[in-house]
Amino acid sequence: METIRIEGLRKTYKIYQKQEGLRASFRGLFRRRYRVVEAVRGIDLSVDQGEFVAFLGPNGAGKTTTLKLLSGVISPSSGSARVLGHVPWRRENAYRRRFALVMGQKNQLWWDLPAQESFRLHQQIYRIEPAAFVARRDELVDLLEVGKLLGQPVRELSLGERMKMELIAALLHSPEVLFLDEPTIGLDVVAQHNIQNFLSYYQKLKKITILLTSHYMKDVIALCKRVVIVTDGVIVHDGSLKEIIDRFSTHKVITLQFADHGLPHDINRFGEVIEEQAPRLKIRVAKQTVTDSLAAILQLHPVEDVSVEDPPLEQVIAEIFTSVKQESDSTGKRAISKI
Amino acid sequence: MPAIADKKHWSTVHVLQNTLVTWWTILRICLEERLVYRGDFALGTLMRFLPIVTQIFLWGTIFETISGKIAGYSYHDFIAYYLLTMVARAFSSMPGLASGIATEIRDGSIKKYLIQPIDMIGFLLLNRLAHKLIYYGVAIGPFALVFFLCRNYFPSMPPLETIIAFASSLVMGFLLGFFLEAAIGLIGFWLLEVSSLLFVYMLFSFFFSGHMFPLDILPYPWNYVFESLPLQYLAYFPAAVWLGKIEGESLVTALWIEAAWVSFFIIVCRIAFQRGVKRYSGYGG
Amino acid sequence: MSHFPPEYLASNSSQKPNYARVFLTFARNSLVRDMTFRSNFIIETITSLSWMFMNLGFYLLIFSYTDVIGVATGWTQYEFFVFFATVAIVNSLVQTFFMPNAQEFSELIRTGNLDFALLKPIDTQFLISLQKVNWSGLGNTGFAILLLLFSLWHLSRHEADFVLHPLQILLYPLYVFCGIIILYSLMIALSATSVWLGRNQSLYNFWFYITNFSRYPMEIYSGPVGDPRRWIGESLRTFFSYVIPVLLAVNVPARILAKPMAPDNLSLALYAVIGTILSFILSRMIFYRALRGYRSASS
Numbered sequence: 001m002e003t004i005r006i007e008g009l010r011k012t013y014k015i016y017q018k019q020e021g022l023r024a025s026f027r028g029l030f031r032r033r034y035r036v037v038e039a040v041r042g043i044d045l046s047v048d049q050g051e052f053v054a055f056l057g058p059n060g061a062g063k064t065t066t067l068k069l070l071s072g073v074i075s076p077s078s079g080s081a082r083v084l085g086h087v088p089w090r091r092e093n094a095y096r097r098r099f100a101l102v103m104g105q106k107n108q109l110w111w112d113l114p115a116q117e118s119f120r121l122h123q124q125i126y127r128i129e130p131a132a133f134v135a136r137r138d139e140l141v142d143l144l145e146v147g148k149l150l151g152q153p154v155r156e157l158s159l160g161e162r163m164k165m166e167l168i169a170a171l172l173h174s175p176e177v178l179f180l181d182e183p184t185i186g187l188d189v190v191a192q193h194n195i196q197n198f199l200s201y202y203q204k205l206k207k208i209t210i211l212l213t214s215h216y217m218k219d220v221i222a223l224c225k226r227v228v229i230v231t232d233g234v235i236v237h238d239g240s241l242k243e244i245i246d247r248f249s250t251h252k253v254i255t256l257q258f259a260d261h262g263l264p265h266d267i268n269r270f271g272e273v274i275e276e277q278a279p280r281l282k283i284r285v286a287k288q289t290v291t292d293s294l295a296a297i298l299q300l301h302p303v304e305d306v307s308v309e310d311p312p313l314e315q316v317i318a319e320i321f322t323s324v325k326q327e328s329d330s331t332g333k334r335a336i337s338k339i
Numbered sequence: 340m341p342a343i344a345d346k347k348h349w350s351t352v353h354v355l356q357n358t359l360v361t362w363w364t365i366l367r368i369c370l371e372e373r374l375v376y377r378g379d380f381a382l383g384t385l386m387r388f389l390p391i392v393t394q395i396f397l398w399g400t401i402f403e404t405i406s407g408k409i410a411g412y413s414y415h416d417f418i419a420y421y422l423l424t425m426v427a428r429a430f431s432s433m434p435g436l437a438s439g440i441a442t443e444i445r446d447g448s449i450k451k452y453l454i455q456p457i458d459m460i461g462f463l464l465l466n467r468l469a470h471k472l473i474y475y476g477v478a479i480g481p482f483a484l485v486f487f488l489c490r491n492y493f494p495s496m497p498p499l500e501t502i503i504a505f506a507s508s509l510v511m512g513f514l515l516g517f518f519l520e521a522a523i524g525l526i527g528f529w530l531l532e533v534s535s536l537l538f539v540y541m542l543f544s545f546f547f548s549g550h551m552f553p554l555d556i557l558p559y560p561w562n563y564v565f566e567s568l569p570l571q572y573l574a575y576f577p578a579a580v581w582l583g584k585i586e587g588e589s590l591v592t593a594l595w596i597e598a599a600w601v602s603f604f605i606i607v608c609r610i611a612f613q614r615g616v617k618r619y620s621g622y623g624g
Numbered sequence: 625m626s627h628f629p630p631e632y633l634a635s636n637s638s639q640k641p642n643y644a645r646v647f648l649t650f651a652r653n654s655l656v657r658d659m660t661f662r663s664n665f666i667i668e669t670i671t672s673l674s675w676m677f678m679n680l681g682f683y684l685l686i687f688s689y690t691d692v693i694g695v696a697t698g699w700t701q702y703e704f705f706v707f708f709a710t711v712a713i714v715n716s717l718v719q720t721f722f723m724p725n726a727q728e729f730s731e732l733i734r735t736g737n738l739d740f741a742l743l744k745p746i747d748t749q750f751l752i753s754l755q756k757v758n759w760s761g762l763g764n765t766g767f768a769i770l771l772l773l774f775s776l777w778h779l780s781r782h783e784a785d786f787v788l789h790p791l792q793i794l795l796y797p798l799y800v801f802c803g804i805i806i807l808y809s810l811m812i813a814l815s816a817t818s819v820w821l822g823r824n825q826s827l828y829n830f831w832f833y834i835t836n837f838s839r840y841p842m843e844i845y846s847g848p849v850g851d852p853r854r855w856i857g858e859s860l861r862t863f864f865s866y867v868i869p870v871l872l873a874v875n876v877p878a879r880i881l882a883k884p885m886a887p888d889n890l891s892l893a894l895y896a897v898i899g900t901i902l903s904f905i906l907s908r909m910i911f912y913r914a915l916r917g918y919r920s921a922s923s
Contacts, residue, residue, distance in 0.1 A: 096745035108740040
């Protein structure tokens with residue numbers, strides 16, 4: 001069943017451009033210059049119920065804007081979208097009760113109050129039945145292990161604890177669609193791991209649809225089968241994690257462990273040496289030549305152990321970002337005009 | 340050895356020049372920054388005169404049943420007084436200064452002054468100066484317009500000495516306002532939550548500075564209370580000087596007292612900042 | 625890990641929030657917050673009260689020079705105190721319920737936290753306007769009510785022709801409510817301008833300058849024949865009664881108690897109701913237009 005359908009979604013907005021220098025500032029008193037930014041430049045996407053989709057892209061690629069469009073916070077310049085059959089920017093209450101948005105860099109809980117007071121407010125706003133409210137809250141609190149912190153003012157919680165509370169607040173009304181904008185930003189490894197576990201468990205349990213943006217590849221690897229890569233406001237890839245590596249990585253990494261303690265000096269003619277730690281050596285070899293190179297090395301040197309791996313996902317994705325960026329810079333696709 | 344002395348002299352000049360260039364750059368950047376926020380400038384200044392309109396009508400109505408003066412103030416004196424306090428407040432009011440300092444202390448952004456080789460109080464003073472310069476540049480229009488429209492409320496031009504005394508009371512009013520508010524903001528080093536303290540200060544300063552009415556119409560013993568506070572220099576004093584309420588020797592004395600208050604708060608700021616920073620870095624920020 | 629009971633998966637979604645209960649939760653949460661910062665709360669209450677005493681002292685000073693403000697209008701000392709108490713009641717209630725929220729509106733826009741308000745299945749203007757209650761403002765309301773009662777008692781004791789009809793007592797709170805809505809509408813409309821003016825400024829400050837006109841009896845906006853004060857005052861009075869009806873916010877309820885026999889009372893009272901409804905509708909239009917502006921201008 002299709003939960004989200006987006007067609008030709010675009011969003012442009014104007015920002016005031018500050019002029020350099022005192023004279024220009026004076027002129028700015030009377031005439032302002034604006035820059036038109038195209039945050040989203042025609043996105044098509046279809047997501048089925050129960051999918052957990054990751055949005056990847058460099059800063060300013062339009063990920064957050066897309067999530068905000070889908071949650072109806074902002075209106076698009078053109079294009080259409082349906083979530084659960086609703087047009088998000090019509091902002092019907094019926095729709096608003098069926099989804100939730102969590103932003104890692106913003107908080108919606110009352111800063112000076114214990115989180116449970118904010119939960120109660122949510123109960124009133126979403127009109128959750130008292131019994132259902134208590135049951136859901138207790139389940140979520142158990143899962144996230146924050147029972148002891150419910151009575152503490154939010155400002156006294158750590159970032160990770162606060163994010164857990166934000167998640168509880170967002171899930172109290174049992175949304176069918178969840179938008180997560182960098183939910184693990186700034187968290188330490190343990191807290192990140194906790195939240196990943198929770199999300200993975202909860203999503204499988206409730207079969208809800210989740211769209212996630214994140215900078216941490218670990219989040220993506222742990223949670224999502226499907227990855228959508230956005231750069232400069234357009235989708236450049238939509239598929240599984242595996243496909244990304246197959247499609248975009250041009251090299252493989254070969255790790256060699258030599259039998260004697262010295263390292264041979266002629267290895268760099270097969271590929272770029274990325275790590276040298278005797279008796280081990282890592283080289284980066286072009287995909288097509290992996291078999292030939294490996295055969296040649298094994299013939300020439302006494303190798304004790306060998307492994308061939310794909311390069312780390314971070315690296316592949318960073319390469320995609322830069323290559324797309326260069327391409328669009330050279331063709332000047334991203335229109336910047338002055339009014 | 341003359342050569343070395345010469346070199347020393349040269350380097351002092353050089354350092355001085357460098358400092359001046361630094362301060363000039365800071366001032367210029369502050370000016371630019373201020374110009375970006377143009378929104379409430381011209382209209383905002385005109386709106387600030389709206390309470391004067393109410394005062395004109397209120398005192399006009401009050402004086403319908405009073406023949407003569409209230410504590411030496413005629414109807415016209417009252418209106419002239421309110422207009423002059425507007426000028427004084429344009430110099431002495433420092434919106435957001437104390438709360439800004441307190442916020443910077445609380446959220447830790449004060450560190451940037453401790454890391455960079457600039458003096459925080461000096462930087463803020465220049466920032467404020469830039470703000471005021473821009474403000475006067477834009478506000479001179481509305482001020483001129485209102486004073487022209489209300490010219491009949493003013494007595495004839497005072498003598499030159501009075502004008503000089505008035506001008507110096509304005510300049511000192513600026514300095515007093517700045518260092519007084521900065522000192523309050525620096526309390527943030529010791530008290531985390533300064534906002535209610537600021538609220539208290541704001542209300543009392545509105546009243547005790549003479550913004551609401553001329554302080555000398557108050558009966559004994561209140562007038563003595565107000566005259567002993569520095570707050571009167573923020574609004575009442577310049578206006579009273581222009582209207583000739585304070586003259587001769589008492590004017591000179593009052594100006595000296597004002598200068599003393601200014602130096603007092605400069606010193607308070609210095610000490611508070613040094614102690615505060617010591618305390619702050621002691622806690623490890 | 626425990627399991628989720630499946631019956632909670634289905635949410636009954638067509639219900640509207642119960643606005644009264646949501647408001648009570650706002651009020652309760654704000655009280656909890658105010659009580660955690662108790663010393664601030666006490667300082668603010670006392671300072672606001674001393675501000676009122678200062679104002680009262682100022683008017684006492686004026687009444688030491690004259691018996692009445694305005695020859696033709698005749699607000700005597702205790703009649704004027706009824707007026708002053710009404711100013712304080714209307715303003716302190718606006719300060720308690722609306723001011724912290726209007727103030728924070730532009731902050732919400734700046735920090736982007738307005739996004740969360742837009743997601744909630746509840747009227748956005750309601751949520752933005754009422755989510756915080758500044759309980760310390762109620763100290764002034766309490767004192768103002770005492771002053772009002774004392775002044776009325778004094779008037780009934782010392783003025784032979786002073787009578788209080790039950791209808792007056794019924795109408796007074798109604799018109800105080802109208803006054804609050806008029807001042808609130810102006811406030812929320814002005815703070816909504818921050819969407820167009822830039823992220824950290826708005827016309828909110830002008831609210832104080834405009835509502836300053838409402839703090840005095842409307843009869844003062846006049847002057848002797850031939851003086852420019854006359855036509856300026858008359859135009860101000862008309863403008864702030866019929867275009868931006870802030871003059872009605874205090875004058876109508878205060879007159880109902882202190883000067884029920886003033887000739888233009890009936891027409892003003894009728895218009896005050898219309899003006900309240902129109903102000904509120906207009907403020908709502910401006911508010912939602914601002915949200916539309918926010919939606920199209922932010923990323």
